[in-house]
Amino acid sequence: MTTDHQNPPPLAGATLALGSFSVGLAGFMTVLDSSIANVAIPTISGNLGVSVDEGTWVITVFAAANSVSIPLTGWLTQRLGQVRLFVGSILLFVTASWLCGVAPSLPMLLFARVLQGAVAGPLIPMSQALLLSSWPKAKSSLALSLFSMIMVAGPIVGPTLGGWMTDSYSWSWIFYVNIPVGLFAAAMVWTLYRHRDTPTRKLPVDVVGLLLLIVWVASLQIMLDKGKDLDWFSSNTIIVLSIVAAVGLALFIVWELTDKNPIVDLTLFKQRNFLGGTVSIAIAYAIFFGTLVLLPQWMQEYLGYRSLDAGLATAPLGIFAVIGAPIMGKILPRSDARIIGTCAFVSFAIVYYMRSFFYTDISEGHIVLPTLLQGIPMALFFAPLTTIILSGQPPERVPAAAGLSTFARMFFGGVGTSIAGVVWNNRTIMHHEILTQQSSPTNPMFNAQIDAYHSLLGLGKGASYALFDHTVQTQAAMLGLNDVFYAAAVIMIVIIPLIWITKPGKANSSSDAAAGAH
Template sequence: MSAANELPPLTGARMALGSLGIGLAGFMTVLDSSIANVAIPTISGNLGVSIDEGTWVITVFAAANSVAIPLTGWLTQRFGQVRLFVASILLFVFASFLCGIAPSLPLLLAARALQGAVAGPLIPLSQSLLLSSWPKAKAAFALSLFSMIVVTGPIVGPSLGGWVTDSYSWSWIFFINVPVGLLSAGVVWTLYRKRETPSRKLPIDTIGLALLVLWVGALQIMLDKGKDLDWFSSTTIVVLTVVAVVAFALFVVWELTDKNPIVDLTLFKQRNFLGGTVAISIAYGIFFGTLVLLPQWMQEYLGYRALDSGLATAPIGIFAVIGAPIMGRLLPKTDARVIGTLAFVGFAVVYYMRTYFYVGIDEWHIILPTLLQGIPMALFFAPLTTLILAGQPPEKVPAAAGLSTFARVFGGGVGTSVANVLWNNRTILHHQVLTEQASANNPVFTGQLEHYHSLLGLGRDAGYALFDVTVQSQAAMMALNDIFYGAAIAMLVIIPLIWITKPARGGSGMSAAAH
C-alpha cells in the first residue's frame, strides 16, 4: 500500500475545501464539453468561416478528450495522481486562455485540441482523489456529490454559453476557466501535495497509443460529420469507418498481449466493471442523445431562442442536486443494484411521458418531465460508479475510473449521433406518410386549403407551401415521440446488465477503492 493510501482521510474544513477544489476542476471540464455548442454560429461569424467549419470546435475537443481519458491509469503511474491532476488543471487554464485570444479558426482548433487532451485525466482523477481523502464509510456520499458535477455540467453549459455569448463575447466562455482553474489548482496542491501516490518509470506503449489515437479519432470524426456528409454514401465516411474498425481490432489485440499496455483492458474481465461500465455507457448515451434533441426541436419548431431552450432543460438539475446528499446517505445502507434499477425505471417513465408531446405544447408540459428526470439522475451515477469501482485495489482505481469515464463519454457521443440520425430518418418517414394524404380526393386536405384561402388570402401555391410546413412540424413531432418511446424501452432492457454484478454497498463495497 502506498504512502498516500496509508494517510488518514481529510477531516472538517480541509475535507470540504479539498472537495470544493476537486469539484471545481471536474465541473469546469464537464462544462467545457457543451458550453461552446450554442456559440458556434457566433464564433463562425466572427472568424469568417461557415457553421459547418465552426462545428470542428466541438469535434476536436471531443476527439482529443476521448483519446486522453483512457490514458489516465498509465499517466498516473508515471507521474503520480496529484502532480498529474494539478498539471492538467494548469494546462487546461493555459489552453482556455489560448482559445479566448485565438484570432483564426486553425489556432482556435489547435487550442481546443490541447484543451480536450489535458482535460482527459481530470474527471477520473477527481473520483480517485475524492475516494482517497474521504472516510471509506462516506465514499458513497463523496461519489454522490461528484455525480452532481457530471449531470449538471452538460445542462448548465448551453444556458451559460448562450448567456455569456449574447451578453459579452464568445471569448469569455473560455476566459471564465482561468480564475476557476487557478483557484482549483491552488487548493488541490495546498491540501494534497503530501498525499501523492508513488510514480515509476514505465515504457511508453507507442503502438498502442498510435492505434488508440487512430481509431478514436477516425470514429469521432465519422460520428460528428456523418450527417453532414450523408453517411455511407460519402467515400470519406466509408474510409473513416474502415480505419476505425481495423485500428480498433488491432488495438484490442495489442493491448491484451503487450506487457505494459497503455490501456488496461483486462479490467473488463471483472463482472462488476463490465456490467457497470456497459450499463452506464448505454444509459448516458440515451440521456445525452435525447438531451441534445430537445433544444434543437424547441428552437427549430417551437421558435425558442437558444437561451430559452437551454433554460427549459435546466430544471433537470434541481432534483439531481437535491437528491445527491440524500443518495450519499442512502447508498451505504442499500444494494447499489436496487438503486440503479430504480434509476432506469425512472428514466423510462420520464421518456414515456414525453411520448405525449404535441405541436403547440406549452412550456410547462415540456419542463415537467425534465424536472422529474432529475430524480433518476440523482439515483444514477453514484450507484453505478460504486459497482464499477467496488473491490478495485487502490493502484487500479485511476485506470478503472479512466476507462469507465471514457466508455461513458464515448457512449454520449454515439448516443448524440444516433439520436440525430433516427430523428432525421423518422421525420422523413412520417412526412412521406402524411403527405400521401394530400390528395384532391381527401376532404380534410381540400378543406384546409380552403381555410388558408378564405382566412389568410393565400393562393394555391402558398397554401401548399404552408401545408408542407405544417406537415413537417407534425412529422418531426411524431419522430421525436418515436425516439422517446424507444428510449423508454431501452432503459428497461439494460437493467439486467446491473444484475450480472456482485452486490455492492457504498460504504463497504468501496473500501478497497477508498483506501
C-alpha cells in the same frame, strides 16, 4: 518517499472545506464544458456560417478527445504525480478554453475543442482521487456523494449558463468563463495539496496501443458526424472510415490483450461486475447525453426559444439530482446497488416515454415536468453503477477499472450524441415524406389549406407553399423526436438485465479500495 507522504492524513476543518471546494470546482468546470455548448450550437453555427449538424461536432469532438485521453491518466499520474498532473491539466484546459473563445472559424474551434477534451481527460478521475484522499476513509461514501453532485450539476448548470451568456454577451463567453474559475482552482489546489503529491516513477507507455486507440475512435467519430452530409455508404470516404475504424478496433483489441503494459486493461471485461456495470452505464450515458443535446436544439429551431429559455427549461434536471446525491451516499452502503440501478433505468424510461408525447404547441410547463422528474434517476445513476463496477476489484486494479469505465462512458456519450442526431434526422425525413404524400393540387383539402393562407394571411402562391412546407417540417421534426424518445425508453428497459448478471457489491469496500488505490 515516506509512508506518510504516500498516504497523507485526511484534511480537516477549513482546509478540508476549501480543498474539497477547489478540487470540486475544477471537476465541475470539466463536466460543465461537456454540456454548456448544447444550447449555443444554433448560435455558434450561424455565426461561423455552418449547418447545425456541423455545429454539433463542437460537442462530439470534445467527448471523443476526452475519452481517448482518459486511459492515459494512470500512466501520467505515476509519471508526474497526482497534484502536478491535476494542476497542469487545469492550466492547459484554461489555455484551450481561451483558444475556443477566440476561434474565428469552425475548423479552428474544433481544433481547440479537441485540445480541450484531451487535456480534460485526467481532471475527472483526479478530482475523484483527490477528494477521496482528502476525506477520512470512514466518510468515503460522503466524498463519493459529493463527487456525484459535481457530476450531475454540470449538465444542469451548463445549458442555463450557456444560454444566458450566448443571449446576453457572445457564445465565446461560454469558454472564457473557464479562465478565472480554472486559475482560481489551480492556485488553491497547488497551495493546499502540493505537499501531498504522490511519488513518481518512470513507466513504459503503450505507444502502439495509444495510436491504435486514436485511429479507431477518431475514424468512427468522423464517420458518424460526416455520414449524413456524405449520404452514408454511397460515399467512398465513409466506407474508408468504416474500414479503418473496424480494422483499427480489431488490432487495438489484439494488441491490448497481448502487450505487457497495455494502455487499456481489456482483461477487466472477463469479470461479470465490470462487464455488466460498464456496458450498462455506457449505453445509459449515451442515451442520456444524446437526448440532452437534442432537446434544446429542437426548442430553439422549431419552438422559437431563445438560448437562455432553452437552458432554463432543461435546468430543473438538477433539483432532485443535487438533493438526492447526499441521500444516495447514506442509502447505498446498506442497499443492493443492483436494485437502485434498476430503479434508475426504469425512472429514465418513464421520463423518455413521457417525452414521446410532446407536440408542437406544447407549453413550457409540460417540457419542464419530465426534465424535473429526470433528476430522480440522475441521483440514482452514477454511484450504484460505480459501486458495481469497482466491487470485488483488488486495490491495485481499481484505477484501471475506474479509468476504463470512464473511457467507455465518455466515448459512448459522444457516439450517442452523433447517433441521436442521425436517427432524429432520418425519422424527420420519413415523417415529412408521409405527411406530404397527399399534398398535391388534386387534393381538395390541400388546396383549401393553401387558399386559407392566401385569404387569411394575404400570402401569394409561393409564400403559401413555403408556409405549408415549414408547418409540415415542424410536425415531422416533432414526430421524429418523439420516435427518438420512445426508442430511448425501450433501450433503458432492455439494458436492465445487464445489471443483474453482476453480483451484489458492497459500497463501503469499493470506495475504500478506490481511496486506497488513489
